[in-house]
Amino acid sequence: MESEDTKKIQEMKTDLNLLLECLKYQMDNPFSQKEALVTIHSICHQNSNAGVYFREIGGLTFVKDLAKSSEHNVVKEAALYTLGTVAEQNVYCQQTLCTSELFEDLAWFLSDNDSNTNLKRMSVYVILVLVSNNRTGQTLVRETGCITILSQLFRTALSKYELNLSDENVFQSYQLWSSVCSTLCVCVNNPQNDENQMLCCSLFPHANDWLINCMKPEIIRPICSFIGLTLANNTYVQKHFISVGGLDVLSQVLVQLESDSHKTLSSAKLAVVVTKTVDACIADNPTFGVVLAKYHIVSKLLALLLHESLDSGEKFSIMLTLGHCTEDCEENQYDLFKNNGLPLMIQALTESQNEELNKAATFVLHNCKKITEKLSLSLGEHSFDENEAEQFEDINVKEKNLEERWKKAKEILHRIEELEREGNEEEIRREKYKDHVSSMNINIQNTLKYLHAESIGGGPKADKDKSQSRKLKSYKSHGVMSQACTNDDQMKTLLKSTNPVNACYRESGKNKTLCKANSSCSQNLHEETTFEKKNFVSQSSDHVFKHPTPIVKNRKQQLPVTDPFTLCSDIINKEVISFLATNSCSKMLKYRCSGCIAVGKSLNSRNFSKLLHSCPYQCDRHKVIVEAEDRYKSELRKSLICNKKILLTPRRRRQLSNESTTLGGIKKRRIRKNFTKEEVNYLFSGVKKMGNHWNLILWSFPFQQGRKAVDLAHKYHKLTKGPKCAAS
Numbered sequence: 001m002e003s004e005d006t007k008k009i010q011e012m013k014t015d016l017n018l019l020l021e022c023l024k025y026q027m028d029n030p031f032s033q034k035e036a037l038v039t040i041h042s043i044c045h046q047n048s049n050a051g052v053y054f055r056e057i058g059g060l061t062f063v064k065d066l067a068k069s070s071e072h073n074v075v076k077e078a079a080l081y082t083l084g085t086v087a088e089q090n091v092y093c094q095q096t097l098c099t100s101e102l103f104e105d106l107a108w109f110l111s112d113n114d115s116n117t118n119l120k121r122m123s124v125y126v127i128l129v130l131v132s133n134n135r136t137g138q139t140l141v142r143e144t145g146c147i148t149i150l151s152q153l154f155r156t157a158l159s160k161y162e163l164n165l166s167d168e169n170v171f172q173s174y175q176l177w178s179s180v181c182s183t184l185c186v187c188v189n190n191p192q193n194d195e196n197q198m199l200c201c202s203l204f205p206h207a208n209d210w211l212i213n214c215m216k217p218e219i220i221r222p223i224c225s226f227i228g229l230t231l232a233n234n235t236y237v238q239k240h241f242i243s244v245g246g247l248d249v250l251s252q253v254l255v256q257l258e259s260d261s262h263k264t265l266s267s268a269k270l271a272v273v274v275t276k277t278v279d280a281c282i283a284d285n286p287t288f289g290v291v292l293a294k295y296h297i298v299s300k301l302l303a304l305l306l307h308e309s310l311d312s313g314e315k316f317s318i319m320l321t322l323g324h325c326t327e328d329c330e331e332n333q334y335d336l337f338k339n340n341g342l343p344l345m346i347q348a349l350t351e352s353q354n355e356e357l358n359k360a361a362t363f364v365l366h367n368c369k370k371i372t373e374k375l376s377l378s379l380g381e382h383s384f385d386e387n388e389a390e391q392f393e394d395i396n397v398k399e400k401n402l403e404e405r406w407k408k409a410k411e412i413l414h415r416i417e418e419l420e421r422e423g424n425e426e427e428i429r430r431e432k433y434k435d436h437v438s439s440m441n442i443n444i445q446n447t448l449k450y451l452h453a454e455s456i457g458g459g460p461k462a463d464k465d466k467s468q469s470r471k472l473k474s475y476k477s478h479g480v481m482s483q484a485c486t487n488d489d490q491m492k493t494l495l496k497s498t499n500p501v502n503a504c505y506r507e508s509g510k511n512k513t514l515c516k517a518n519s520s521c522s523q524n525l526h527e528e529t530t531f532e533k534k535n536f537v538s539q540s541s542d543h544v545f546k547h548p549t550p551i552v553k554n555r556k557q558q559l560p561v562t563d564p565f566t567l568c569s570d571i572i573n574k575e576v577i578s579f580l581a582t583n584s585c586s587k588m589l590k591y592r593c594s595g596c597i598a599v600g601k602s603l604n605s606r607n608f609s610k611l612l613h614s615c616p617y618q619c620d621r622h623k624v625i626v627e628a629e630d631r632y633k634s635e636l637r638k639s640l641i642c643n644k645k646i647l648l649t650p651r652r653r654r655q656l657s658n659e660s661t662t663l664g665g666i667k668k669r670r671i672r673k674n675f676t677k678e679e680v681n682y683l684f685s686g687v688k689k690m691g692n693h694w695n696l697i698l699w700s701f702p703f704q705q706g707r708k709a710v711d712l713a714h715k716y717h718k719l720t721k722g723p724k725c726a727a728s
Contacts, residue, residue, distance in 0.1 A: 009049070012050055012053070015039075016040065016043065016059065019036045019039055020040075020058075020062065023036050023037070023062065023063070024062070030070070030072040030075045031074070033078070034074050034075060037063070037082045038082075040063075040082055041085045044082070044085055044086045044089055045085050051086040052090055052093070055092065055096055056702065057702060060083070060096060063079050064079075064083060066079050073116060073118075073119055076119055076122075077119050080109075080122035080123060080126050081122050081125070083097060084129045087126070088129045094129065094130060098140065100143070100144055102130075103127070103144040103146055106127055106146060109123040110123050110150075110153065117175075117176055120153070120176055121176050121179055124153075124176065125179060127183050128183040131183065131187055133186075133190060138186075138187055138196060141187055141196075142195060142196055147184075150180050151199070151203055154177070154180050154184065154206070157174075158210075161213040161214045163214055165218065174218065181222035182222070184200060184226055184230075185225055185229045189229040189230075192233060192234075194234060200226075200230045201230070201240050204244050205244055207246075208244065208246055211223060211249050215256065215257075217266060220253070220270055221270070221273055224273050227280075228276060231277075231280045231281055235285065238281055238284060241281060242281065242288055242291065247278070247282075247291045247292070250277055251278070251291070251295040253274055254274045254275065254278065254295075254300060255295055257271035257274060258271050258304050268310065269314075271304055272304070272310065272318065275301065275304070275317055279320055279324055282324050282325065283324055286324055286327040286328035289324065289325045289326070289327070290329055292329075292332065293331040293335065297325065298325055298326070298335040298341065299335055299338075301318050301321060301322055302322075302336070302340075302344065305318045312354050312356075312357060315357060316354070316357050319345075319361060319364060322336065322364050323360060323364045323367060326367040326368055330371055333368050333370075334371055336368060337375065341364070341368075342368060343412065345364050345365050346412065349361040365416055369413070369416065372412060372413045372416075373413060593619045593622050594611050594614070594615035595611060595612050595615065595618075595619070595622040596622070671706075675715055679704065679707075680719070682702075683701075683712055683716055685701075686712075692713070694709035694710070694713050695709045
């Protein structure tokens, strides 16, 4: 594979060298030069590295000079097209061509009356490539006057509003105009350039005329893209656009397209494009939503939102525009409410799984919360100013069933408040449950510590014994009463969540071996535990506990329990948590495996793995650990079979290094290439111009293949030391 790639790269370099020589020696044959330039374009378009090599051998500079000096328009067009392709494929070539000299030449091509339409298109294409994602290019296009010429072409490229694309001349003029629109878009945005946005403000009246007189997709899409990017994040430009009537024009176009959307699908898609432009205009100035209220844009957007052909991204744009329309305009809020927009937003919020759509719907509902509260009150209970009173009187005359709308508003408001309260109620329940369980655990731990101390020391006082037993019984009775309040289904879920190992211990009736405490409190505790367990088993099905007894015996042999206090603590903690489980508790209790209850045994990476593998009932955490370990070992075994170099056990470094050299083979050294006189001259001239920047020198001069920056540095130091070293 490497040899084939190297061969292809070498062939590509050879082809570019031959094509460059052909350009130089075919100056009297414009058609041969055009064919050579088209071939260079295809090579650089397929491989971005080809453009870098073409720049290194001086091809970009020659093609740039050829475009300027050639007398034939065919050669100029091909040269500009090649420059644009190379700059588009490689950012280094873009930076090399991004000079004021080239921008001035392009401006001359655009302003020259002798230049045909195709040559102007190629010039606009080169400007587009040089300015795209390049702030330096945006500055140069303004300083050299190219943006002024582009603005003039935006006005004059299309002379008639009747667009007949079947005519070849009209079609070429339209292509030039469309390219100018795209170039102006990259001049003002990506990255955003405020100065260029201010210059493009003068084109808004002309864009409005085109939107009014020619409502075709070929005109609306480029103009909306230009307006939207010029308005983006610039409050001053947005105000200027509204002052020249741009928002009114967009509203009229949107109304017309929405009415046509019921007939054609393309009108619905085009209406979404206009909606995005409207949103860009009012996003930073919500007060401008009053202009949209005159045309009832909210109702049009709601009707457009119900269109079945729109995808989730387009619906999100419509909802976001609705949010900005209703953010600071009560007229639009009421228009949304009157056209059943709130139920539509709630439906989108509950049914959609798209997070962006949910956020946009929440934004709209939050904006309409105040108007919903206002409409839910009667007119007599709420005080209005004169303007509001007149508006609501007219509404009251037109809408006879306003009381029904108030009821609907109350219901919607109630549903919004319920959605907001849901999260808070769940958090409060969980915190109360955790606090209750933690207090119970602390009290039982204190009781068990007392029992353990009594069993070791012996002879405690009878009064303390009675008090501890009373406390423990009270806690147990509280747990039984709380559990008795639940239904049979909850009993079954609690039984399923109980630890199977502890269940087997309790069912076997061998509580004496688990805890050898001599006090009456501990005996009462175990009697109550076994009694409650038997009652639960009688109510539940028999298939819940089907763990065989021999497994429990084997686990006892593997994990000898040396501390009865710890084991009693684990069992009673499990019982108390199972008794206190309620409906609000969503987390199921997990089984405890051998890795969780291992006590009194020193564990390491070897015996802990064996311990987990021997356990038939693993918890979720240890089950993930075992699966990850098995997966890793299986991959190691596969790789060991495929490549026997991988070692599972560490070995000495010398032995590994010897094996790697014997198995991998001896590395080949580079073939020595002596420096030629031309390379030495390149080296000295490069150091003189660029200093000790060896990489820059290596890229700027045609050194032999295989040269590295380190080779240049060593050679230069040898040359500067003395004449003896220079001969090597």
